[in-house]
Amino acid sequence: MNPNNYLVLAAILFTIGAYGVLVRRNAIIVFLSVELMLNAANLAFVAAARNTGTLDGLVAAFFVMVVAAAEVVVGLAIIVTIFRTRRSASIDEASLMKY
Amino acid sequence: MIAALIGLPLFGAVVLLLGGRRTNAWGHLLAVAMSASSFFVAAILFVQMIGKPEEEREIGQHLFDWIAVGAFQIPFGFLLDQLSIVFVLLITGVGTLIHIYSIGYMEHEPNRRQFFGYLNLFIAAMLLLVLADNYFLLYLGWESVGLASYLLISFYQQKPSAAAAGKKAFIVNRVGDVGLALAILLMFVTFGTLSFEGVAAGAGIASPSTLTWIGLALLLAACGKSAQFPLQSWLLDAMEGPTPVSALIHAATMVTAGVYLIVRAHAIFDLSETARTAVVAVGAITLLLGAFIGTAKDDIKKGLAGSTMSQIGYMILAAGLGPVGYVFAIFHLLTHGMFKAGLFLGAGSVMHGMHDDVNMRHYGALRTMMKVTYATFGLGFLAIIGIPPFAGFWSKDEIIHAAFGQNMFIGLATLLGAGVTAFYMTRMMAMTFFGEARWEPDVKPHESSAVMTIPMIVLALGSAFGGMAMLFIGDIEHWLEPVTGFAYPQNSVSNAVLIPITLSVILVGAGYAWLRYGRRPIPVVAPANVSLLTRTARADAYGDAINESLFMRPGQYLTRSLTWFDTKAIDGFVGGIAAAIGGLSARSRRLQNGLVRSYALTMLGGAALIALVLLLVRL
Numbered sequence: 001m002n003p004n005n006y007l008v009l010a011a012i013l014f015t016i017g018a019y020g021v022l023v024r025r026n027a028i029i030v031f032l033s034v035e036l037m038l039n040a041a042n043l044a045f046v047a048a049a050r051n052t053g054t055l056d057g058l059v060a061a062f063f064v065m066v067v068a069a070a071e072v073v074v075g076l077a078i079i080v081t082i083f084r085t086r087r088s089a090s091i092d093e094a095s096l097m098k099y
Numbered sequence: 100m101i102a103a104l105i106g107l108p109l110f111g112a113v114v115l116l117l118g119g120r121r122t123n124a125w126g127h128l129l130a131v132a133m134s135a136s137s138f139f140v141a142a143i144l145f146v147q148m149i150g151k152p153e154e155e156r157e158i159g160q161h162l163f164d165w166i167a168v169g170a171f172q173i174p175f176g177f178l179l180d181q182l183s184i185v186f187v188l189l190i191t192g193v194g195t196l197i198h199i200y201s202i203g204y205m206e207h208e209p210n211r212r213q214f215f216g217y218l219n220l221f222i223a224a225m226l227l228l229v230l231a232d233n234y235f236l237l238y239l240g241w242e243s244v245g246l247a248s249y250l251l252i253s254f255y256q257q258k259p260s261a262a263a264a265g266k267k268a269f270i271v272n273r274v275g276d277v278g279l280a281l282a283i284l285l286m287f288v289t290f291g292t293l294s295f296e297g298v299a300a301g302a303g304i305a306s307p308s309t310l311t312w313i314g315l316a317l318l319l320a321a322c323g324k325s326a327q328f329p330l331q332s333w334l335l336d337a338m339e340g341p342t343p344v345s346a347l348i349h350a351a352t353m354v355t356a357g358v359y360l361i362v363r364a365h366a367i368f369d370l371s372e373t374a375r376t377a378v379v380a381v382g383a384i385t386l387l388l389g390a391f392i393g394t395a396k397d398d399i400k401k402g403l404a405g406s407t408m409s410q411i412g413y414m415i416l417a418a419g420l421g422p423v424g425y426v427f428a429i430f431h432l433l434t435h436g437m438f439k440a441g442l443f444l445g446a447g448s449v450m451h452g453m454h455d456d457v458n459m460r461h462y463g464a465l466r467t468m469m470k471v472t473y474a475t476f477g478l479g480f481l482a483i484i485g486i487p488p489f490a491g492f493w494s495k496d497e498i499i500h501a502a503f504g505q506n507m508f509i510g511l512a513t514l515l516g517a518g519v520t521a522f523y524m525t526r527m528m529a530m531t532f533f534g535e536a537r538w539e540p541d542v543k544p545h546e547s548s549a550v551m552t553i554p555m556i557v558l559a560l561g562s563a564f565g566g567m568a569m570l571f572i573g574d575i576e577h578w579l580e581p582v583t584g585f586a587y588p589q590n591s592v593s594n595a596v597l598i599p600i601t602l603s604v605i606l607v608g609a610g611y612a613w614l615r616y617g618r619r620p621i622p623v624v625a626p627a628n629v630s631l632l633t634r635t636a637r638a639d640a641y642g643d644a645i646n647e648s649l650f651m652r653p654g655q656y657l658t659r660s661l662t663w664f665d666t667k668a669i670d671g672f673v674g675g676i677a678a679a680i681g682g683l684s685a686r687s688r689r690l691q692n693g694l695v696r697s698y699a700l701t702m703l704g705g706a707a708l709i710a711l712v713l714l715l716v717r718l
Binding site (some may be wrong): 021030099 | 448688692693699703
């Protein structure tokens, strides 16, 4: 199977994720989309590692997983807190920190 | 001893000015005592000096090293020689008389103590000026008398005109002081020392052009202090001060400091023909200009002020004639100090009896009401116009004689000046003491008290006999010769011919004035329809107008345009940058809109851009 297909799949997944981040208002969905983008990147790393036959991409993929896990913990906590105070998970409404 | 001369009046000034209201009751007495004891010390020193042989008469006193920086050594030291002592006697003698007179004249003045403090300060400053043994210390005295003059001219500070006159005197003097500062700098660069002795010794080997520049700078200084053309305009306004001040500072002593400076620096002028010529020219112009202004003034003090300018013009002219003239400049200065102080005190006495009215058109027929004032003023009048044997005759005649020895035109200028002097002084006499009474309705003229008339009598005696005494008993020519040098004028016109000519010129001037003002009634309001010459003289020969259009207006224009440039261009540039950055920040701040998704879009766009650039660069 052509290894480039993995990269194409990664690009498609990243685009879907970016689109989700930009157009969706629900914080949970945006969060999911961010995860999708991270995993698209992971897929690209792993595919590249396979192509080159080195371990560098695999190491990077592990790092991304650890960061994503930490990010999920912090991010979900923030989302839950915002939901408690505002009764809404819309990220457009949480726009008080501005000029 | 010498330090005591200055120390006593300085002590008086410090006590009176720092002591405040506590000293009100006895302040004037202390001031008189300080001035009188200074005169007493001067008299002792004078007697001691007479007792010594000629070559030992000069004494010095070194108090301490004032400034000592490398080669720049300025001692705080005094020099008392035959020239300084006559000044010291004039300053303390006339000064004491005027102190006494002021007790009566300023009796009703609430700030009398302050006035006496300033007078003592002036005496100390003036003594410092004439006793300094180097030009730098002289400069300190020079500036200090300027300060005292300023304080006393604006003494009636509630009057805007007096405040303005003080400022004007100060500013015009500043122009002259620049000349003195330049002269001192040039002297130090050229001779490496500022002591009178060192400068006189070094003058022989300095280049002629340097000496000329030093001489011209000194002349500028003398013009400022002595109200000589072109810096003459302040003296007429200085008459805003109390009359004793006009008598002491603006007639007898301070305004003659310029003559002292030139005579003191005679080593410079002896060697520079050009500088001497400039001095003579300034003197000749001023003596005619001052006399001309004096002819049209109705204000008695301003008339006398024009006369002072004119008489100092005589002295400056004499000082510019070189060794033939120095001693006569000083001689005329001394006689002038006596008769002009007497005339001013007389004017003050008249004003005192006339409710401080200075307009001579409101006087008339005062000779019966004020007998003492009339007699003393009359003696001063005879002395100033140069009738023998009164003081002014001896000194003025010698100057005219020496001037004819120099140049026919200079001689004629001094002769014409003598005639005009007789004219305006006779006019003043006629308008004040003769004719019919033109008094304001509520004025009752009366003679002043003895405390005022006694100083006037003493000065009148000086005006009558001072000239003869100095010439025949004091032998002033040979008294001053060791300091200033002396040469008999080499003349084609002898005194035997000149004296009758001078006297007839004087009599013509006096007679013409008598015909115009003594025989005819004088209008109470000055006639408006008068000749161009009279109008010019009334306007002080347009001295103020010239200064205003040449210096003041362009100066104001310059400051206004500089202010405009500063606010518009410099502040505009600096402020503009700040405003541009501020405005830009205010706009870019709008990007922080708080919407997470817009940040995400920005990030995505940025990342895409970087990726694009990387791809393009690699390709």
